[in-house]
Amino acid sequence: QVQLVESGGGSVQAGGSLRLSCAVSISTYSTNYMGWFRQAPGKEREGVAIIDVNGKTIYVDSVKGRFTISRDYAKNALYLQMSSLKPEDTAMYYCAAQWLGGSRLDHRQYYYWGQGTQVTVSS
Secondary structure (H helix, E strand, O other): OOOEEEEOOEEEEOOOOEEEEEEEOOOHHHOOEEEEEEEOOOOOOEEEEEEEOOOOEEEOHHHOOOEEEEEEOOOOEEEEEEOOOOHHHOEEEEEEEEEOOOOOOOHHHEEEEOOOEEEEEEO
């Protein structure tokens, strides 16, 4: 069973930064795509950033230029560096792995999930 464990969430003021980490129980070479998703209360889960095994990335428009996704094969880890945070970035952030096809930013197309880490941005 693949396990994903997120960490690094917290509360920050607008304009601040956070770095999320996701520890993966298997070699990240085994997963085609990995990504970060988020879900705010009352909203659908949305794709934030995706990275493939070659390092190619995809970002949702609202975070382009502010967030950076990366993966460390030696540590079996996935990261999300978040800068210039806004109150609208407040959400539970989830790490996901193994894309099943279809849209790469569609949460329904990922098989493995972590339990999430909360990010709260105050104005």
